[in-house]
Amino acid sequence: MDISKDCLICGAALSYRETAAEHLCNYCRQAFTANISCPAGHFICDNCHSAxxxxxxxxxxxxxxxxxxxxxxxxxxxxxxxxxxxxxxxxxxxxxxxxxxxxxxxxxxxxxxxxxxxxxxxxxxxxxxxxxxxxxxxxxxxxxxxxxxxxxxxxxxxxxxxxxxxxxxxxxxxxxxxxxxxxxxxxxxxxxxxxxxxxxxxxxxxxxxxxxxxxxxxxxxxxxxxxxxxxxxx
Structure with missing residues (x-):
């Protein structure tokens, strides 16, 4: 597990895992598969991240x-x-x-x-x-x-x-x-x-x-x- 970045919503350390999982974007509410996770469950998709x-x-x-x-x-x-x-x-x-x-x-x-x-x-x-x-x-x-x-x-x-x-x-x-x-x-x-x-x-x-x-x-x-x-x- 490589922890190198903070969650943009809560500031907690993000975890990068070998196995991808499905996450729901906190803003557009669409589901995405990603290897990144926040311990509080936050996730921002690439579209919302760059909006x-x-x-x-x-x-x-x-x-x-x-x-x-x-x-x-x-x-x-x-x-x-x-x-x-x-x-x-x-x-x-x-x-x-x-x-x-x-x-x-x-x-x-x-x-x-x-x-x-x-x-x-x-x-x-x-x-x-x-x-x-x-x-x-x-x-x-x-x-x-x-x-x-x-x-x-x-x-x-x-x-x-x-x-x-x-x-x-x-x-x-x-x-x-x-x-x-x-x-x-x-x-x-x-x-x-x-x-x-x-x-x-x-x-x-x-x-x-x-x-x-x-x-x-x-x-x-x-x-x-x-x-x-x-x-x-x-």
Whole structure:
């Protein structure tokens, strides 16, 4: 057995064995035969390993059956393509919300078109939007999500209001914390705000994990530490 590399998901030492075995990719959920294994059972196929951040997000959300958008976001955040900070979070937020919402509604066939449109819209939300435009991209991602599930347009009435209100609720939650930005913290806050909005406005309750423990603070040089509700220091 030759151990020479770490798992990109959990960091554990990977084992290379003489006999190949079947593994399920953690992102596309397809089965592959490989001689490599992680002691925690993680496996990333070559396609997902080389995919861009947005491609990986979209692939995972298309195949995932989960209904907890927070758990889905954390799973994706462990992939090497999702950096500590970056505009990929502007797509990650609406993507996991769309996937969880349509899985919950038992309408997974709706995900492909909605995710494609969410990705297109999220690309217009530039990096640094939070500080330079006064609107965190994760919060804007909530508005993208609500506009897509309601079919809102600039000429709509009720859904136009709902989309803007959803964004406002997410931004208010994000703004409740002092800067500097943290794409992980802001994404968690945006997703939680979206879940509350879904419950209060659309009477749709997603099984969202509320007690979030940040596993990424050591990668953030500007971490608020004890001033962040997701920080444990462990």
């Amino acid at each position: 861009s951040a947005n491609e990986l997000i979209k692939t995972y959300c298309l195949t995932a059956e989960a209904t907890d958008p927070v758990a889905m976001a954390i799973h994706l955040m462990h992939s090497p393509q999702i950096k500590m900070h970056g505009p990929e979070h502007h797509f990650l937020v609406p993507a996991v919300l769309l996937a969880a919402y349509y899985n919950h509604k038992q309408k997974p066939s709706e995900k492909a078109a909605k995710l494609a449109e969410a990705e297109k819209r999220a690309r217009n939300v530039l990096g640094g939007f939070c500080g330079f435009y006064g609107a965190c991209g994760a919060g804007v991602g909530v508005g993208i999500f609500v506009s897509l599930i309601t079919g809102s347009t600039p000429l709509a009435q009720t859904t136009w209001s709902q989309s803007n209100l959803a964004t406002a609720c997410a931004l208010q939650s994000i703004a409740g914390f002092s800067g500097p930005r943290c794409c992980k913290r802001d994404s968690f806050l945006a997703i939680l705000a979206a879940a509350d909005f879904l419950h209060n406005v659309f009477n749709t309750a997603l099984p969202v994990k509320q007690a979030i423990t940040c596993e990424f603070f050591s990668q953030n040089n500007e971490c608020l530490q004890t001033r962040c509700s997701f920080y444990t220091g462990e």
